[in-house]
Amino acid sequence: MSNQKLFNVAVVGATGAVGEQMIRLLAERNFPVKELKLLSSKRSAGTKIRFKDRELTVEEATPDSFRGVEIALSSAGGDVSKELCPIAAAAGAVCIDNTSAFRMDPETPLIVPEVNIDKINEHKGIIANPNCSTIQMVLALKPLHERFGVSKVVVSTYQAVSGAGAKAVEELWRQTRDVSSGNDVTPDILPVGSLPVKHQIAFNAIPQIDKFLDNGFTNEEMKMTRETKKILGDDSIEVSATCVRIPVAYGHSESVYVELNSDFDVEDVKRLFADAPGLVLQDDPSRQLYPLAVTSAGKLETFVGRVRRDLSNPRGLHMWIVSDNLLKGAAWNAVQIAEYIAIEQ
Amino acid sequence: MSNQKLFNVAVVGATGAVGEQMIRLLAERNFPVKELKLLSSKRSAGTKIRFKDRELTVEEATPDSFRGVEIALSSAGGDVSKELCPIAAAAGAVCIDNTSAFRMDPETPLIVPEVNIDKINEHKGIIANPNCSTIQMVLALKPLHERFGVSKVVVSTYQAVSGAGAKAVEELWRQTRDVSSGNDVTPDILPVGSLPVKHQIAFNAIPQIDKFLDNGFTNEEMKMTRETKKILGDDSIEVSATCVRIPVAYGHSESVYVELNSDFDVEDVKRLFADAPGLVLQDDPSRQLYPLAVTSAGKLETFVGRVRRDLSNPRGLHMWIVSDNLLKGAAWNAVQIAEYIAIEQ
Numbered sequence: 283m284s285n286q287k288l289f290n291v292a293v294v295g296a297t298g299a300v301g302e303q304m305i306r307l308l309a310e311r312n313f314p315v316k317e318l319k320l321l322s323s324k325r326s327a328g329t330k331i332r333f334k335d336r337e338l339t340v341e342e343a344t345p346d347s348f349r350g351v352e353i354a355l356s357s358a359g360g361d362v363s364k365e366l367c368p369i370a371a372a373a374g375a376v377c378i379d380n381t382s383a384f385r386m387d388p389e390t391p392l393i394v395p396e397v398n399i400d401k402i403n404e405h406k407g408i409i410a411n412p413n414c415s416t417i418q419m420v421l422a423l424k425p426l427h428e429r430f431g432v433s434k435v436v437v438s439t440y441q442a443v444s445g446a447g448a449k450a451v452e453e454l455w456r457q458t459r460d461v462s463s464g465n466d467v468t469p470d471i472l473p474v475g476s477l478p479v480k481h482q483i484a485f486n487a488i489p490q491i492d493k494f495l496d497n498g499f500t501n502e503e504m505k506m507t508r509e510t511k512k513i514l515g516d517d518s519i520e521v522s523a524t525c526v527r528i529p530v531a532y533g534h535s536e537s538v539y540v541e542l543n544s545d546f547d548v549e550d551v552k553r554l555f556a557d558a559p560g561l562v563l564q565d566d567p568s569r570q571l572y573p574l575a576v577t578s579a580g581k582l583e584t585f586v587g588r589v590r591r592d593l594s595n596p597r598g599l600h601m602w603i604v605s606d607n608l609l610k611g612a613a614w615n616a617v618q619i620a621e622y623i624a625i626e627q
Numbered sequence: 628m629s630n631q632k633l634f635n636v637a638v639v640g641a642t643g644a645v646g647e648q649m650i651r652l653l654a655e656r657n658f659p660v661k662e663l664k665l666l667s668s669k670r671s672a673g674t675k676i677r678f679k680d681r682e683l684t685v686e687e688a689t690p691d692s693f694r695g696v697e698i699a700l701s702s703a704g705g706d707v708s709k710e711l712c713p714i715a716a717a718a719g720a721v722c723i724d725n726t727s728a729f730r731m732d733p734e735t736p737l738i739v740p741e742v743n744i745d746k747i748n749e750h751k752g753i754i755a756n757p758n759c760s761t762i763q764m765v766l767a768l769k770p771l772h773e774r775f776g777v778s779k780v781v782v783s784t785y786q787a788v789s790g791a792g793a794k795a796v797e798e799l800w801r802q803t804r805d806v807s808s809g810n811d812v813t814p815d816i817l818p819v820g821s822l823p824v825k826h827q828i829a830f831n832a833i834p835q836i837d838k839f840l841d842n843g844f845t846n847e848e849m850k851m852t853r854e855t856k857k858i859l860g861d862d863s864i865e866v867s868a869t870c871v872r873i874p875v876a877y878g879h880s881e882s883v884y885v886e887l888n889s890d891f892d893v894e895d896v897k898r899l900f901a902d903a904p905g906l907v908l909q910d911d912p913s914r915q916l917y918p919l920a921v922t923s924a925g926k927l928e929t930f931v932g933r934v935r936r937d938l939s940n941p942r943g944l945h946m947w948i949v950s951d952n953l954l955k956g957a958a959w960n961a962v963q964i965a966e967y968i969a970i971e972q
Binding site for chain 2: 474478488497498570
């Protein structure tokens with residue numbers, strides 16, 4: 283690609299868990315970068331970060347930061363995105379936003395490249411990256427919906443602590459050490475940093491991710507409901523989720539029950555999954571092969587297994603989906619979108 | 628209870644994780660013990676165990692061990708129970724068996740005292756204690772089934788490592804130390820000791836408990852299906868489970884979706900749960916109150932929360948159920964059954 287156009291790229295939230303992976307992927311994928319601008323809060327500005335053979339200094343993100351920027355990858359929290367993404371877009375950049383700020387905005391496409399890349403050109407300067415737990419699920423729902431039609435989804439998640447940020451991972455390690463050495467545990471961040479009550483995550487399962495809504499579901503659960511409909515472009519798909527944080531650092535797992543609109547053959551479904559882009563079928567009970575968080579961490583793909591028919595509903599299907607929440611669930615999906623933009627120009 | 632009859636009690640599997648809790652509960656509950664016989668495999672025979680102010684020596688369990696025994700609590704594995712429970716019963720004992728050996732035997736009642744104590748007198752010398760993950764679920768299903776009728780259950784479990792025995796808990800601690808100090812992890816027991824492939828449990832989620840069957844479900848999952856029907860006395864209740872081991876030492880959590888036969892009010896359901904024996908309602912999103920493994924461990928009760936209506940099915944209900952798998956899930960349910968037997972005599 284000697285004639286490849288090069289891009290001025292900005293990463294907003296460069297010192298966060300997702301930002302770190304975005305920078306690593308831009309380097310590893312050899313993304314056509316002309317200049318890379320690393321942006322963060324005032325507090326983290328000045329941090330040095332290596333990008334290929336260069337050492338870059340993180341700058342404070344301000345409205346002026348986006349002059350000349352063509353692609354901005356934003357992952358610094360919803361409030362930052364709400365302020366800065368429209369400014370980046372107005373400055374001529376395409377802003378790929380990893381927060382929930384614009385996901386349900388009707389003017390903003392919500393993109394999982396393997397599922398709905400056809401919507402990418404509908405953007406008006408901002409493209410939203412879906413929630414981590416949604417992305418890996420829609421990768422498996424897409425071929426099912428195309429072939430059989432999906433009417434209902436009941437999902438229970440087993441979500442990694444890194445989804446709550448690097449400090450939450452530190453909290454997991456610290457609590458793990460405290461429990462192991464018989465010390466008291468003092469929860470500090472999880473389940474939700476901004477809420478008053480904290481719960482132990484080490485050797486525990488916390489059925490709360492994000493804040494509760496009046497209907498008894500959490501924000502995280504409702505993201506899975508709303509975003510799935512939008513990405514698959516079908517409001518008739520019903521999704522009810524229970525989102526749970528477990529003491530895993532990297533890799534979200536999901537137990538998914540799906541009701542289809544027509545009859546299916548389990549072996550056909552496995553073949554569909556094996557052929558689906560971005561998806562790897564790991565399903566062989568005789569060899570105890572199924573997706574696992576520890577084997578999926580660090581991988582770009584999403585893994586699916588334990589595929590089986592429901593015991594009472596012949597159109598019901600159970601499966602187990604695992605992916606690295608910081609990669610396909612966040613940084614990789616965003617960089618993938620950036621790659622599509624780069625190829626098109 | 629000065630006229631209380633005293634019983635010769637035997638605990639088979641006295642040195643195991645559940646046996647240990649059975650002995651502790653017999654002491655704490657002041658069970659009317661005349662003589663307590665502690666039985667184990669030849670390997671563990673000779674172990675000294677404290678019971679109240681006495682130190683007892685564990686003996687090897689043999690067919691002769693049950694002479695004079697009136698109540699036997701058995702938790703030494705299915706094969707041991709298959710051999711010894713009929714011998715104990717023939718010797719005149721009531722054998723309360725915590726293994727799966729007799730659970731589905733039509734002649735053997737499968738008892739959760741709060742749910743179906745009325746079946747206890749149908750025994751012919753053996754009473755089966757249900758699977759841990761089933762017990763805590765049926766405690767919540769029972770009042771729902773009585774009031775509304777339960778038609779379908781989809782459950783995903785978050786099961787503690789102690790359900791696989793004391794050695795599996797040691798493995799969790801060992802692997803946790805290895806990961807924390809950057810050492811390689813060498814899985815040795817989980818997911819199933821007798822199968823060739825082992826998986827890391829520390830900082831992971833393993834979607835396999837027990838062996839796989841031809842239908843793609845595991846034995847553990849099918850136990851939840853079959854035992855729920857038997858305990859609730861209704862074969863029309865459909866249960867499909869996904870059973871998952873997570874890095875928690877004590878306390879099983881369950882994400883349960885239930886379809887009811889009639890309309891319900893969520894507040895009514897919460898009141899039903901609050902009033903149900905053995906069940907404690909912990910459900911206040913505004914205070915971030917819901918059941919947790921770490922707060923349920925060591926307790927005899929089962930905890931239920933996150934009660935909410937499904938987003939698409941007005942007769943669908945979601946809830947989160949947690950209980951100590953070694954206590955209500957095993958030792959406590961068995962000792963409860965023994966208490967009913969003691970009271971009746």
